[in-house]
Amino acid sequence: MRVVVSLSVAVLLVHYWEIDVSELSVLGIRLRIEQTQGVITTVLLISLVSHFVQWSGDFLSLRNWNVALKSTEVPILFGGKSKLVSKLELYLKDIEKFRESIEGTEFKGADEQIASLANETRQLKRFVCGDSAFAWFYVVGWCLVLPLTICFWAWAVI
Structure with missing residues (x-):
């Protein structure tokens, strides 16, 4: 990202500040403006x-962050009816399954502890969603839209 933005901003600064690059030389070799435009492009x-x-x-990393594959019929590889479920949701389902499986057993008081754990985990959900919104803004907006906009703007003035 830095190279794209840096080079694009340099092109824009040269263009809008009307910097004379006709005397530009690299390693003692004088470059013509036509040559520099081709190299920059x-x-x-x-x-x-x-x-x-x-x-x-x-x-891809962002899209699959906090996501677990839950296969319903056919593996996701073949485009079946699999769906994406957050890892947090799967964890909550596992807690509920465990709580149901120990009902009527000798684990006294475990039901209250499991319910408390499930409630605390549900409270985490709002933090995960907040981080996810910022991550989407960062990856899509800051790291894709901004560099592309600056780059195409620089191409327009070359």
């Missing part, structure tokens, strides 16, 4: 592709 394109590959990994 190529570097921007390569950086943008690299950024998109990295962003795709971030997006």
Whole structure:
């Protein structure tokens, strides 16, 4: 992200501040403006592709964060009727199943402790949702929309 944004901002600053780059030299070699535009375009394109590959990994990680696969009929690999359920929801279901399984056994007082644990876990749900909203804003807005907007703006002025 940094390379895409940095290079794009540099292009925009040169354009809008009308900086003269006709005397630009790299390692003692003078570059013509046509050469620099081609190099900048190529570097921007390569950086943008690299950024998109990295962003795709971030997006997949975010999408699968706090998610467990719950298979109903056919494995998810084959596009069956599987659905995504949060790990927190599965944990709450496991607590309820455990509570039902110990009913009528010698575990005295365990029912109250399990109910207390389930209530505390339900309270965690609102924190998970809040973090999730910020994570979506960060990954989609800050790490995808912003760099793409700045990059395409820079391409428009090249």
